[in-house]
Amino acid sequence: MDVQPVAELALTVSDRALLAGDRGEGVRLAMAIVVKMAKVQGAAGLLDITAAHIDSALFMGDATLDFAERLADHGATVVVPTTLNVSGVEEQRWREWAVPADWANKAQRQMRAYEKMGCRPTWTCAPYQTEARPAFGQQIAWGESSAIVFANSVLGARTERYPDLLDICAAITGRVPAIGLHLDEHRRGQDLVVLRDVPATLQASDVFYPVLGHRIGQLVEDRVPVIEGLAHHPSEDQLKALGAAMASSGAVALFHIAGVTPEAPTREAAFGGGAPGRVFEIDLSNVRDARDDLASGVSDTLHMVVLGSPHFSLDEFRQLSSLVQERTRHPNVRFLVTTSRAVAAIAREAGLLDPLQAFGGELMVDTCILTSPVLPDSIRSLMTNSAKFAYYTPGLLNRSMAFGSLSDCVASAEAGRVVRDETLWQP
């Protein structure tokens, strides 16, 4: 992260036309921001993108609403296929939660502004599960840290870490600074992470991946890790959980696993022929420490289990529906799953929501507990299987969060207190 000298930014005739306001004030504003950021980043030029995923539609306050309406009211529209990340309210059912009406109204105004600009109302942090699955090598501009790391690492698409506010400017102009993970030379591995003596049964279990990601994010921060020593070929949901955790505790936007992810057929290929900068070893005791670090202020009482950050997939609904068969949640523990409209519809069609309902579970679409003020004050103590929920809940919601596997979460909801199967974590 050394300070770079500011390079001369080359703009095309068409770039200059947008900057001059030829497509209206909204597009001019978007292009002015893209160009200023390209200069800040020392880019030599801009490049074309062919898809975008927008986190900016999430209502954070009057400033994000001002920005959305300024763009939309001045005629800006997106020029590439564009999906929308989670919103600030569950559009159809926010009244069933503790969401203040003023918040909901403003959040919905912000949602409308992005729809008016031509974005698709997908309202999910995991668009790659249904609506948008970019191709290998495709240049895209994605927001949402967990989606960025998935697109880069698992799909081999190419996106920088687009912050809120810049992602929509990229979609409106179709142009981004030609820097970072858009370019070959920045996609190579930088640090090596080696697993040592982590039991194969733990590696095969879903609960391992958010914990491993939490630890790797702390170690490598914003660098590109190459992971070696996995005895198990991770599923797509496991890779989703791994990346989301790394992008919470660190700023990881791309990881490689030798023999698993598409840009890492071998360890040598992942490093592009170069040597690792730093080498980290992770053993069972590191993994247990990381698991314990994910929990915060856990008490004996449990008020809610929350699943689905990133949004629950169809496979996760399948696993959950078999786990909850013939069981019922404790009357004092609510059980919430957050997902997208699209996955919810497919899961309903597949009959996977009936067992959840019979268990006493609830479903939320469009948003989650972190992005919409849904929780009543009475809910103080939560449990999850998501590293991202575990990482952000204490700061954002000022509530405690226990961490466990999906099966621990179901057992805890049934028991009315946090219970955890420790056998997986033994040597």
Added chain:
Amino acid sequence: MAAVIVGAVVVGGQAEGRTLVTHEALSFWGGYDAADGTIIDHRHPLHGERAADRVLVLPGSRGSSTTSAVLLEALRNHTAPAAIVTLGVDTFIALSVVVAQEMYGEGIPVLAVDRDVFASIPNDVTVVVRSNGRITLADRGRKGNTPNRME
């Protein structure tokens, strides 16, 4: 800290305030309360500190892409730091200020410094940040009483 240090200007501007220094990156989403300018990340060493109107010196942001939106809210609410100094250029922080300038015609200075300079900036001293990237100890409001010996 040397009498004068110089950072690369990421976003120009002038400010004065007490430094608030951390060597850990911060996600502003879940880490910074835009209503009152307090650091709210329970895992962060600055948890509980008020960063509004301070010269915040940190390696950079991390994690969520919502960091830029939170800092923009803070800029609009006037609960943002008086200036931000990062280790190298931090895109997420720069973006918030660039957008605030476009939207509201106001912003704060953002400077990028290298490792040696970063390590030399003490916590809780009053400094003046100038639009050319120079940071100097202020003549007043300083903690301690021998400013010329604060190397």
